[in-house]
Amino acid sequence: MKIFKSRILFLILFVILVQCNNDNKKLVDQNFRYAQNNYKKMVESFPNARQFPRSLRQNGELVRVESHDWTSGFFPGSLWYIYEYTQNDSWKNYAEKFTAELEREKNNDGTHDIGFMMFNSFGNGYRLTGHKEYKKILLTSAKTLATRFNPQVGCIRSWDWNSDEWKFPVIIDNMMNLELLFWATKVTGDSTYYKMAVSHANHTIKNHFRADNSSFHVVDYDPTNGEVRGKQTWQGFANSSAWSRGQAWGLYGFTMAYRYTKNHKYLSQAQKIAEFTLDHKNMPEDMIPYWDYNAPNIPNEPRDASAAAIMASALYELHTFVKDKNYRKYADRILANLSSEQYKANQSNFLINHCVGSRPENSEVDVPLIYADYYFLEANLRKQRMK
Ligand code: GLY
Numbered sequence: 001m002k003i004f005k006s007r008i009l010f011l012i013l014f015v016i017l018v019q020c021n022n023d024n025k026k027l028v029d030q031n032f033r034y035a036q037n038n039y040k041k042m043v044e045s046f047p048n049a050r051q052f053p054r055s056l057r058q059n060g061e062l063v064r065v066e067s068h069d070w071t072s073g074f075f076p077g078s079l080w081y082i083y084e085y086t087q088n089d090s091w092k093n094y095a096e097k098f099t100a101e102l103e104r105e106k107n108n109d110g111t112h113d114i115g116f117m118m119f120n121s122f123g124n125g126y127r128l129t130g131h132k133e134y135k136k137i138l139l140t141s142a143k144t145l146a147t148r149f150n151p152q153v154g155c156i157r158s159w160d161w162n163s164d165e166w167k168f169p170v171i172i173d174n175m176m177n178l179e180l181l182f183w184a185t186k187v188t189g190d191s192t193y194y195k196m197a198v199s200h201a202n203h204t205i206k207n208h209f210r211a212d213n214s215s216f217h218v219v220d221y222d223p224t225n226g227e228v229r230g231k232q233t234w235q236g237f238a239n240s241s242a243w244s245r246g247q248a249w250g251l252y253g254f255t256m257a258y259r260y261t262k263n264h265k266y267l268s269q270a271q272k273i274a275e276f277t278l279d280h281k282n283m284p285e286d287m288i289p290y291w292d293y294n295a296p297n298i299p300n301e302p303r304d305a306s307a308a309a310i311m312a313s314a315l316y317e318l319h320t321f322v323k324d325k326n327y328r329k330y331a332d333r334i335l336a337n338l339s340s341e342q343y344k345a346n347q348s349n350f351l352i353n354h355c356v357g358s359r360p361e362n363s364e365v366d367v368p369l370i371y372a373d374y375y376f377l378e379a380n381l382r383k384q385r386m387k
Contacts, residue, residue, distance in 0.1 A: 175253025
């Protein structure tokens with residue numbers, strides 16, 4: 001009788017598990033079908049593959065950017081993700097075509113964003129194809145990024161503009177671009193890149209975070225002695241506020257830094273950020289944050305679905321390191337909501353709508369943004385890999 005009961009229980013659990021797996025697969029399948037449909041048309045809007053989609057203007061016109069724009073790597077990166085999912089060579093051909101156009105940026109030493117531009121395009125391309133030429137281009141790009149490291153400060157300099165006000169600005173977003181450096185050490189064995197990335201991450205923990213675990217957007221350093229000159233925002237509501245995408249970059253960045261270093265300090269920082277954002281009193285029920293957690297007119301403020309997409313992807317990875325904190329459940333909830341009609345970019349060939357680029361500049365408010373699409377696809381792939 002006892003054996004019979006436990007067999008029945010086992011059978012029920014097995015059926016539930018199979019059902020859950022089918023539901024997961026269904027959502028991811030559906031999202032990649034949607035992505036193929038929209039991106040087929042998007043690719044056709046760029047017959048020469050010389051420019052890249054970034055967003056939509058308020059009048060519905062497509063914003064096209066050149067290779068030097070910080071967002072240029074996200075479209076090729078998304079094409080690589082579609083190829084990864086479908087294993088269809090036509091997507092590989094598209095990805096290769098758009099990726100090739102970015103090679104000229106490998107020596108662009110004017111921005112930390114060379115990490116986003118090159119790692120999302122060539123990085124995914126190298127991971128999926130092993131092309132030797134991609135590896136060479138990535139290593140040149142890592143060398144270029146490393147030229148922005150200042151040993152006095154211990155950080156990579158993020159931006160070169162606004163030099164009347166800032167001497168050595170470092171933004172929380174910069175955590176993302178450390179991946180190119182970690183990767184370069186992994187493939188070459190040259191620890192120089194790793195040491196720079198670790199130094200940058202440590203200074204970010206020390207200087208970017210407040211007691212409540214929210215982060216400043218910009219920390220400006222004195223390049224001659226490394227002292228902090230100021231802590232401010234650029235895209236957030238106020239210097240003291242928590243800009244949503246900044247918190248998402250931090251969450252993703254420290255989770256990724258833990259993946260490469262296994263330093264528990266980084267894992268703990270990622271968990272603190274998760275706690276700050278997921279438990280925030282202004283986090284809406286559907287987990288798609290307002291553009292700033294302290295925006296003045298919540299709930300009458302635009303959401304930033306790009307922050308949500310970055311968070312979902314980061315939380316899936318965080319779940320692989322910490323199983324007992326429901327991170328996967330939160331990620332599933334965000335992804336399910338991003339996949340709903342409400343957040344779909346149906347009026348365009350993008351995937352995700354209701355994002356905010358820079359509210360203070362009234363730029364790209366409540367529109368699709370290519371990086372939301374990229375992290376949405378990445379989150380889908382990460383969900384699919386979950387057991
Ligand atoms: N890194 C620029 C942004 O998040 O808007």
